[in-house]
Amino acid sequence: MSTNELASTISNLILLIFLVGIPVYGALKGVKVYETFVEGAKQGFDIAVNIIPYLVAILVAVGMFRASGAMDILTSLIPSSLRDYGITSDILALALTRPMSGAASLGILGEIVSSHGADSFQARLGAVILGSTETTLYVVAVYFGAVSITKTKYAIHAGLVADTVGVIASVVVCRIIFG
Amino acid sequence: MLNLIWLGLLVVSAVTALLTGNLKQLVNSVPDAAMNAFRLSLGLTGIMALWLGIMRIAEKSGLTEKLSAMIAPLMVRIFPGVPRDHPAIAAMAANMIANMFGLNNAATPLGIKAMKDLETLNPVKGRATHAMCMFLALNTSSLQLVPFGAIALLAAGGSKDPTIIIFPAIIATSFSTISAFCIARTMSKMKRYQD
Numbered sequence: 003m004s005t006n007e008l009a010s011t012i013s014n015l016i017l018l019i020f021l022v023g024i025p026v027y028g029a030l031k032g033v034k035v036y037e038t039f040v041e042g043a044k045q046g047f048d049i050a051v052n053i054i055p056y057l058v059a060i061l062v063a064v065g066m067f068r069a070s071g072a073m074d075i076l077t078s079l080i081p082s083s084l085r086d087y088g089i090t091s092d093i094l095a096l097a098l099t100r101p102m103s104g105a106a107s108l109g110i111l112g113e114i115v116s117s118h119g120a121d122s123f124q125a126r127l128g129a130v131i132l133g134s135t136e137t138t139l140y141v142v143a144v145y146f147g148a149v150s151i152t153k154t155k156y157a158i159h160a161g162l163v164a165d166t167v168g169v170i171a172s173v174v175v176c177r178i179i180f181g
Numbered sequence: 182m183l184n185l186i187w188l189g190l191l192v193v194s195a196v197t198a199l200l201t202g203n204l205k206q207l208v209n210s211v212p213d214a215a216m217n218a219f220r221l222s223l224g225l226t227g228i229m230a231l232w233l234g235i236m237r238i239a240e241k242s243g244l245t246e247k248l249s250a251m252i253a254p255l256m257v258r259i260f261p262g263v264p265r266d267h268p269a270i271a272a273m274a275a276n277m278i279a280n281m282f283g284l285n286n287a288a289t290p291l292g293i294k295a296m297k298d299l300e301t302l303n304p305v306k307g308r309a310t311h312a313m314c315m316f317l318a319l320n321t322s323s324l325q326l327v328p329f330g331a332i333a334l335l336a337a338g339g340s341k342d343p344t345i346i347i348f349p350a351i352i353a354t355s356f357s358t359i360s361a362f363c364i365a366r367t368m369s370k371m372k373r374y375q376d
Binding site for chain 2: 060164167
C-alpha cells in the first residue's frame with residue numbers, strides 16, 4: 003500500500019468511526035438512535051437555506067472578478083525578480099484565486115501540472131500551496147451565513163494573513179526540499 | 182472587512198471589464214454564479230442533515246460531554262470565551278478532526294453546527310464573537326494534514342511520486358495555522374474589537 007493509499011484509508015476509517023461508532027455508542031447508552039437522528043437532521047434544510055444569500059453575495063462578486071479579466075491583469079503585474087524563486091504567474095494566479103474559489107484553484111493547479119509536468123518544481127509548489135491554504139471567503143460566507151452574522155470582526159484578516167503565510171511558507175519549504 | 186472586499190471586487194471587476202472589453206463575459210458570469218451559490222447551498226442540505234442527526238445522537242448519548250471533558254483543557258486555552266462543558270467544544274473538536282483528515286463533507290456541517298452552538302453564547306446577534314473569529318481563523322488557515330485533492334492531481338498528471346508533497350505541505354500548513362492563531366489572539370485584544 004502506498005503512503006497516499008494508507009493516508010486516505012486512515013481518513014476513511016475516521017469517517018466510519020464518526021458515522022457508525024456514534025450511533026452504536028448511542029444505542030449502547032439506551033438512546034433511540036433513529037428518532038434522535040431524524041430529530042437532529044430536521045434542521046439541515048433551514049441552515050442550508052439560510053446560507054444562500056451569503057453565498058450568492060460572495061460567489062457573484064468572485065465570479066465577476068474572474069470574468070472581468072482583473073485576475074489576469076493582477077498576475078501579469080508580477081515582478082520578474084519573483085520568477086527567480088519559482089513564483090511564475092500561474093503560481094501567483096493560484097495563490098490569489100485560492101481564498102476565493104476551491105474549484106478554480108484546483109483547475110489552475112491542473113493547468114500548471116499539464117504545462118510544467120507533474121514532477122516539476124511549479125507543480126509541487128502549487129500542490130503544497132493548495133494544501134496549506136483554504137478557500138477563506140467561502141468558509142466565511144458559509145459559517146457566518148449559517149448564524150446570520152455580517153459583522154465579522156477580524157476573522158477575515160486572520161484568514162487572509164494565514165493564507166499569505168501559507169503561500170510564503172510553501173515557497174520557502176519547496177525551495178529547501180525540491181530546490 | 183467583508184464590506185470592503187465585496188465592494189472592491191464589484192467595482193474593480195466593473196472598471197476592468199469596461200477597460201478590457203470583457204463586459205459581456207462579466208454580465209454572463211453573474212446569473213451563473215448566483216445559480217451556483219444556490220446549488221451549493223442546497224447541495225449542502227443532505228450532508229448537513231446527516232451530520233446534524235449524527236451529532237444529535239452524540240449529544241443525547243453523553244458522548245459529546247465525554248469528548249469535551251477530554252479535550253477541554255486544550256480547547257479552553259484556544260477559545261477562552263467558551264465554557265468547558267459547552268456543546269460548542271465538542272462540535273469544534275469534531276470539525277477540526279474532520280478537517281485534519283481532509284473529510285470536507287463532514288467538516289463543513291460540523292463546523293456549521295459549531296457556529297450554531299457558539300451563537301448561543303453571542304450577546305450581540307449579527308456580530309461575531311472572539312471564539313467565532315478564532316474558530317474561523319483556524320478553519321480558513323487549512324488544518325488538513327494530507328492534501329488529497331492536490332495529490333490526486335499530481336498523480337493524474339503522471340507524477341512518479343505524488344506523495345512527496347505531504348511532508349512540505351504539513352510544514353507549510355503548520356506555519357499558516359500558527360499564524361492564524363497568533364493573529365486572531367492578538368487582534369482579540371485590540372481595543373476596537375472589545376464589546
